[in-house]
Amino acid sequence: TLNIGSDFHSHPKAPSIAMECQILRNGCRRAIGACQRRQFHSTQKQPATVQPQGDITPASEIQFTEDPDQFAPGSRQQSTRRQPRFQMMESRPRDERGDGNQRRFVGGSRGNDQRQNPILRRIRIVPASPSYFTATPRYTDDLLELTALLRKHTTLPVLPPGEAPRVAWKTIDQYKAEIAEPIRAKSYKMLLDLLKRLNYIHPSLIPEEVSQALDKFKKLVQPHHNAAKPIVVDAWGRAKAVGKRKSSVAGVFVVEGDGQVMVNGRSLTEYFGRLHDRETAIWGLKVTQRVDKYNVWALVKGGGTTGQADAIALGVAKALLAHEPALKPALRQGGVITRDPRSVERKKPGKLKARKMPAWVKR
Incomplete structure (x- = not known):
């Protein structure tokens, strides 16, 4: 034996002794672990008891309602949907349940009347217009409608240039406020070009559908139709x-x-x-x-x-x-039948009158 004391590190065999101690320590740990595993596998486990299971039945069918929040989080239908899709029937003797090949359906009939419920057609919302997915659906619909009308009635006779009926069309601001869509001036000019071309169709031959399409873009008040009442001489000669x-x-x-x-x-x-x-x-x-x-x-x-x-x-x-x-x-x-529109010009701030400036002083 070696007397390992305070001068252990100065002993010439100190490194070899430390290595041997580490090897012995690891070997003891492996031996203890092997004994514990052998003892664990040698113990006899109790077999698990098999619980009798009943027949597997499907869950109740989903009942669709008129409520738009039927499947919203927290709703009654949503809580029902979270239940398991299959329910286990209570385990009873076969003679009490009847024929083993029969399965009892839980909740509601399974007729074709429920499968063909008309409410199912409203689950998938179909856009009202093919232009729904564009940036300006209403403008696109109007442009396509006018283009189709022009293509359909392009062979009708038209009036000579400059003789079309005078019409006051809606401004771009009025049109944008009506359809609530951002429309550029260039896009609205394309719409006006189609309207003016359709307006050149001869009034005696213009179709009804074209007239209705043009009326949608006219102003409510047409200033060209407002004519002053003629001055007449009354019964007293005045x-x-x-x-x-x-x-x-x-x-x-x-x-x-x-x-x-x-x-x-x-x-x-x-x-x-x-x-x-x-x-x-x-x-x-x-x-x-x-x-x-x-x-x-x-x-x-x-x-x-x-x-x-x-x-x-x-x-x-x-x-x-x-x-x-x-x-x-x-x-x-x-020069007496023309109204003179001139009026007094208003005074401006910093001026003595409408245009008169105060005298300029150098110092």
Whole structure:
């Protein structure tokens, strides 16, 4: 034996002794493990008892309902679906269950009436249009519809260029708000080109389906159909017209007479102090040489004297055309039957008036 003490590491045989100790330790561990395995396999195990099993039966069929959340998480049907698909019948003697070849179905009949339930057809949702999967389905449907109509009726006679009925089509903003889809200006122009081409079909031969397709893209109010009511002479020989200039509005009655002019119940010379305003008010009668053949009764309000005189002149010219329509070229040449749209320009911030700037100071 070796006296292994504090000077073990300094002993010349220390490395070989440490290796032998490690080998002995591993061998003991292997021997102990082999004995434990031998003892485990030598023990006698109790055989497992076989439990009698009953017949395997299918689960109840799924009952489809009108509820769209029938199979949602937490619903009653969903909890039923989580049950096993096959249920075990209670184990009973064969003589109590009847014939062993028969299997009892649990839950509901298995007739063809349930297999052909019409509700099953609504499980798979079919898109209403083939363009459903495009970015703009409604626009695509409209484009295809107009293209098909043009291809179908392309042989119908059309009107000469520039003689098609005037139509105010919906703007791109109105169309986008109606279909709720992002439409580019280039795409909408393609739609308008088809509409204009279909609008050139002769009105006496245009099919009903084309007219209905065009009506969907027309504005609700067509400004081209709005015509001013013609001025007529009433039973008392009066022709009434309205004239406007700036913020002045004048209602004028013209009747055959001896040349009297009344403005707001006063004579022309009394109401207008300036000679220029007096001549302007009856300028339509002067250019047609009808000053002494008609009487004028005017009711004017708003604005200044210049605006009121121009408003009366426009009303007199319109009423004079009701008496003598042939005077229109002379009145147009005199410049009294055209409405003057000019108005006072508004004042801007930083300026003294509409355009006047304050004096610039160098220092």
